[in-house]
Amino acid sequence: xxxxxxxxxxxxxxxxxxxxxxxxTTSTDYNAIAMAPIDDAIKDLKSRxxxxxxxxxxxxxxxxxxxxxxGRRWRGVTAS
Numbered sequence: 001x002x003x004x005x006x007x008x009x010x011x012x013x014x015x016x017x018x019x020x021x022x023x024x025t026t027s028t029d030y031n032a033i034a035m036a037p038i039d040d041a042i043k044d045l046k047s048r049x050x051x052x053x054x055x056x057x058x059x060x061x062x063x064x065x066x067x068x069x070x071g072r073r074w075r076g077v078t079a080s
Contacts, residue, residue: 037063041070 041063048054056074060067072078 037065038070038073041065042073045074 041059044059044063056071057067060070063070
């Protein structure tokens with residue numbers, strides 16, 4: 001429907017020279033969300049008894065995290 005008279009409501013417009021924000025999540029928010037499962041998996045690993053049998057893959061499946069990332073975090077390896 002096209003409105004041609006002055007009684008039509010005006011369509012709200014963005015200020016000139018601005019782009020709409022597609023994603024309002026900041027990287028800090030994303031990192032906090034993304035790191036929570038790995039942190040939970042690390043807590044799980046730390047709570048295991050000495051000598052208790054487990055595989056890292058079992059833990060990664062349980063927490064749905066990448067096994068390589070969890071392995072590096074568990075061993076304390078950091079990127080240089």
